[in-house]
Structure formats: structure tokens, C-alpha cells
Amino acid sequence: MTDMIEVEGVTKAFGGIVANNDITLAVPEGRITGLIGPNGSGKTTLFNSIVGYHPIDSGSIRFEGAEISDFRVQQIARLGLLRTFQQTRIYSKMNCVKNMLISVPHRHESYATIFKTYPPEVTEKAERLLEFVGLYEKRLLISGDLSFGQQKLLEFAMALMNEPKVLLLDEPTAGINPTLINGLIDRLKRATREFGITLFVIEHNMPVIMGLADNIYCLSNGRVLAHGTPAEIQKDGRVIDAYLGGHHAVDSEESD
Amino acid sequence: MVNNIALLTDVPILNVQLLLDGLLIGAIFALAAYGLALVWGVMNVKNLAQGDLVIMGGYIAWYLSELGVHPILGLPIAIVLMFAFGWVVYFLIIRYVIERDLFTSLLATFGLALVIQQLLNLAFGPEVQITESGFAIRSMFEGMVTMADIKFIALCLAAVLATIIVTFMKYSRMGQAIRATAQDPRAAKVMGIDTGRVYAFTFALNSAICGAAGVLISMIWIIQPFFGMSHSIRSFVIVTAAGLGNLPGVIIAGLGLGVAEQYAGFVLGAELQQFSVVALLVAVLVVRQIVQGRRRQAVQ
């Protein structure tokens, strides 16, 4: 079992605030790795560092063994390392099928292929994936007209269309109706099993991540607080303290 | 061109003339640019009619002086008239542009610029005009440097106006409301600030500032109905170089632009002076991009 992503000693500060402090973690191939932590613990910052949205201050990020910490977003995406957004991002003026078509992998594109049209197989694949996430009926609707949950599913399908090796999901279940969450979890698992995509998931919903991930990292105040299987994490006193500490006044609705 | 540079080093006193002229006109550029920074920062309107408001102010002073009103007395009249004009324009056009995409304000104010310059052309004709202020022109350094008194007076007036505006923005209720709205319009609204009124006032204030700058420009330089665009470009150069909400930056960039333009006009020849202003705009944009663009950066 090799590690797809290796993060080593990554530090990232914004002004005086250290969002990530000497973070070291690994995402093993073909597994689902979870990333949890209270709000403001640096999860999304770490994602942004990995996929190249901002430079890191120190440390190293390797993808399939190769250093990518000074690559830019597009280069990293073309390597097969993709992320979805916490605030869903789709091309809202196109219909779903077009959203899917434009998401094909861009690894082998050149100036010669720029004006080609998509062969029917690609459209078929797009429709198959839309069916996979349960949006086949909606495939000709303008994607901006879909409900928020459906847009999340569409974004997930678009990510699959891109044939990534690793997919970083930022809170896939946030804002989705609880009755649909089980279906989504099932699809995430199938994505790993059937398409061989390694997943790295930020999630606030504890039951979801415990049922989904093979192993979990917990961040707190920009540092890795704990690492282990879901069972180990659930028992870890530091993790519980971090969550309760972070949510003193607020009712911690997301963690129960 | 090389000859002109050689002339500057051989006769250093020429530099004094260029610097003086540049700084004095630059101060007025800075005044108009401050107005642009105001509407841009507060209501996110990129006003391409900025220069045409300037020229319009100039024509008010010129017309009044034809009627026998001295331009220094014409200055407050122009300010009041332009304030009213700005208020009207706000209710006719600008209020529909706020909160629209970035491009709408540029194009709509371009249409406004077209209307203003053509109306001025219809009213006053396409000739180049100067508002005569009747002040002396003195020479210094054995006649090598000439300086009209009106230029110093204009500089003082610009400084006085700038002080008034800054004081107003800092201490008056409306000034505070404007600043609050600039920071967070929604919060300002929740706190009971009538943002519509704030926007109207801001645009009217900008229009008045432009009008004042125009009066000064008509006295120390020339005005013509179609000169508005180059003044708009100047304001954009200054604001882009200085950034929003940076008054010292606006002043420095304004003075710098004034000097740069004088030197460009002298070294490259008068026919390339206009070019140098626009080229400076492109250069400032590119530099800004290089400064901001680190190797890894999210799309803004």
C-alpha cells in the first residue's frame, strides 16, 4: 500500500495566524482518509495548500512521490489530484451534461485537439456518471436551477468525470438533506471501490466520517492532534476535548 | 529625443520648470483621482465619465468668466452646480449601476461621458478655451523659468479643498456614514444608515470635486469638450497605482503623474504626451499584476 499524498512538515501562516503548523500526514492509495477538526483548525487551508491555491511557508507535499508544493492549481489538477469545494462550484449557466463534458481530463489536450468535438462515448460516460449519482433525469436542466444538494452531487459527478487518482472532498454532506446522506456515503464508497479513486475527506458529521473513512486525522489549532482508525479516534480523549473545547458555548450539533 | 535629454542635463534649470509645472498640475489630477477613488471604493462604480465631469466644471468657470465672474468666485458656484448635477445623474443612471457586475458601470459611465462631451460641444463649440484669471506671470532664474501666479493659487485652492474634504469625511455624520457604507454596505444598512442617500451624496460629492478640479484646470491649462477621456485615464492611472482608500498614495501618484507627463512631453515631443499617459496606465496595470501575482495564487 503506497501513499498517494505525503504531507511533511507543512506550515502555512496568514499574517500572524498560523493556520497549519508542521503538519505531517499521508493519504494511502485506494482508501478513504478522513480529516476532522473543530472550525478554524486548518482543514480547508491544508486542502488549499495541497491543490495549489496558495504557496506554503515550509515543508513538502508529494503526490505519487513527486514534489508538488510549488505547482499551480491546473498542473496539479492535470496530475489527477482534484478537489471539490465547500461552497459547491459548478458552471451554473450550462446544463448538467455540458458540465460533465467540460470536466473530462485535460491531461492530454494540446492545441491540436482544442477545436475537436466530444465523441459519443464521452457523452455516454457523462450520462452514466449522472445516473451513478442519481441525476440522470435532470441531465438537461440548467445546473444553476438544481437544488443545493443536487448541485453537490453534480460536482461530485464532475470530479469523477475528470478521472482523478485522488479526490479531496470538502464537507461533501454539508447542506444535504439527511435522508440523502446515506445514498451519498454509499456512492463515495463505490467511487473508491469501483473506480479506484483515493478519497481524502473533510467532514464535520461524525457518524458519516466514522462510517466512511478507513483512517482519520484530527487537526486542532493547525496541528495534527490525533491519527488512527475511526474506533481509535472516537476513544481518543484529546479529540473529544478539542471538539468540546472549541464548542464551549455552542451546542455541538455537528458532532453528535 | 536624445537631444532633448541632453538639453535637460546641459541646462538643468529646465528641470525646475518641468518639475514645477508637473507638480502643480499633478496636484489637480490627484484631486480628481481622489473623487474616483471615493466612488470606486464606496459604491464600486468605475466612473469613466470622471474626466468629463472635470471638463464640465471647467466650462462652468469659463462661461461665468465670460459673464464677468472671476474664476475664483466661479469655483464655489461650479462646486454647487456640479454637486447638483451629480445628484441628478445618480438618480437617473448611477443608482441602477451599483451592485451590478464590474463592467456595467464602466460602460454606462462611458455613455454618460459621451452625452456630457457632446452637450458641451453643442453648447460651447469645439474650440480650446482658457479661463482668464488676470494674475501676473513672473519669471525666475533670469527668465529661464516662468511661472504664473494662478498656478500657485490653484495649488493652494486644491490643498484647501482636499483639507475640507478630508475633514468632512472624518468628522461629519455624512462622512462617517460614507466610510461605514464603504466598509460594509449591509451592516451600514442594518445600523440604520440610508445607503441610497449615502451613495447619492458620494456621487454628488465626487461630481463637485471633479467640478472644482475642472475650474482649476481651466485656469492653469486648457479645456475642450473632448479632453474628458484623457482626464479619466489620468484618474484611473492614479487610483490604480495608489489603490483605494489611500489618500497619501493618491497625492503622491498624482504629483508623480503630473511630473512624468511633463517630462514625457518634453523628451518625446508634444505629440506623444497623450500616448505617455495611456502607456503609463498600461504600465501601472502590468506592474500591479506582477506585484500581486505570486507563483501560486488563487484567482481573485
Place this chain on the structure above:
Amino acid sequence: MTSKRVQILLHGGVLAAGIIAPLIFPNYTLQIAVLWVMILFAMTWDVMGGQMGYNSLGNIFFFGAGMYTCVIVQIGLYYDVAKYTAASGMITVNFTPEQYFTGLALGMIAAALVCAVLAVILGWIVFGLRGPYFAIGTLGIALAAGELFSAWEYVGGGGGIALPVYPGEPDDRAYFFYLLCFTLAVVTFAVLRRIYASRFGLAINAIRDDEEKAEGMGIHTRRHKTVGWCISAFFLGISGAIFGNMIGFIEPLEVAFPTVTFGIFMVVMALLGGKGTMWGPVIGATLFHAFKEVTWIHLLGWQWVALGAFIIIVVVFFQQGIMGWIQDKRPHWFGIVVDEAGAAREIELEGAPRRTGAAE
């Protein structure tokens, strides 16, 4: 299938009208030729502005650059350009018909290629600029070019430069240039239609809708932007070459780089018709041109004021344009599926509000 028949009728009708128009209105041949150039302006602007979401205010730069490239080639092939312009029309140079048409053909090709190369170079500078800065930057480039050519004595400076005289009757000349303009507009339409249907079209739409997402999905955004800009420049360059010859005299600020007139009109025309659509720019340009011609005849002196007011009204109150408006009212005409019943069901099913979680 009926929509296909409508399409064929529409295309055929426009083609037929284009060919017949100068025969019916021989006195207006050049005016109608200008209309085709306007349509081309709006269409090429829409590549960037409508389809890609990059609102350029300086596309007219390529029009002037093409014009000057063409004239330099036309004259330079047979004479010394500097001497020609220094004489400022005092020497009449006679080109044989063969020389004239060779020069024109090579000039048009050169104009297209030079403009495409210029687009690559300028793209390298301006594509880092976003939003209003892109618009202002491109505007600056076009304005600067006009001023620069005004001071460039080699091509006649502000005094301008006269083009070789067409070897033939004035009526033939008008029809010849009419056909060039018409053909160019039709070819441009066909090419754009073709590339909008390709993956290029989808990619630039994706850039328009969400550039950050497009980058995140690995789309070669910069490459697509550059190619789109090149296509605009290519056709604008040829149109400049033709237009210069049609007018017969090039002057930098009014004819070659009319940034604050044609340069802005092309934007307004595309907006009026509906940006981001195939037919919008065509319709918008036609209406705008008609409005302009009518005001020019009936509102002498006030025509520019009327035009400015018209621009403001279009930009402020009617920005979705004619095609956008029809699309709103009759989406199924455009193959857009709106499932209102389904959408309503969904809202009932998923009451979950859209989270506005603060980014960490």
C-alpha cells in the same frame, strides 16, 4: 426537426438578403457593407466578452493594426513606404490591377497573421488582469495605439495615409468591397459557430461561469483565453484591411483606432442583441446600426447625444439583450429544459438551507 428547418430558413434568408441587398439598393452598397463590418465587430467581441466573460474595451486595436499592416504591405511591395507617406498624396502612384489585387490579398493575409501574433503578445500582458482592470487595460492599449500611430511618421502620422486606388469603376469598387465585407462576416459567423460547438466553446463558457473552478478542473485556461483572443484578432485584422481600402484613406484616430466610437459600439451592439449567443451580436449590430443611421439623418447635431443616451439605456436597463430576453421568455426555443414541477418537488424534499459556512 422543425427547429432545424427554421435554422436553414434563417441562414438561407440572411445569405440571400446579403447578396441581393446591394442590387436592390445600389446607392447604399457601402453603408450596407459597413453594416457587415459592424456585425463582425459584435461577433468577434462576443468571443471574449460574451462567451468567455472577459470584457475587452480595446478590441478595436486589432482593427487598426490590421488596417495599417495591410497598407504597409500593399505599398511596401512596390514602393518605399516612407517616401510615399512623406509626399502625403502629392505623388499619385498607379498600381496595375495585378499589383493592386496581389497587394490587397497579401495585405489581408498579413493583417490576419500579424493581428493574431499581436494577440498572443498582448494576451501575455493583459490576461493577468481581472475584471475592470482587464477592461481598462485593453482600453488603454487601443488608446495608446491610436496616439502612437499619430506620432509615427513612417505611416504618415496624424496626417494619415492614402491607399492605392482601386483600378476600376466606382460601382464595381463598391460591390467588390461589399462582397469582401459580406463574405468575411459570413465566414466569421460560420467559424465561430463551429468552434462554439466544439470543446473550445464549452471551455470558454466554463471560464466565464467560474474561472477558478475551471482551473481547479485542469482546464488550460490561459491557452483558451489566448486562442479566443487570437480568433477575434484574426478576423478583426482582416476586417480592418478591407475597411481601410474601402474608405480609401487611413487616419489613426478616427478611422484606424476609433476606440471611443466603434471600439465601444461593438460592445454595446453585442449587449443589445444578447451577449453569449450566436445571433445576438448579429441582431444587435443591425439594430444599432439602423438606430445610428436614423439619428444621423434626423437628429443633426444631437445624434451623438442620442447615441450616448441609447448606450446608457441598453447597458443599464436591457443588458440581457434581445436574445437573452427571448431566452428568458421562451427557453424551449433554445433547447433549454426547465422542469418547474421537478424543481418544486425538490424544494419540498430538501429543506436544507444553503450553508454559508465561513471558510477556514
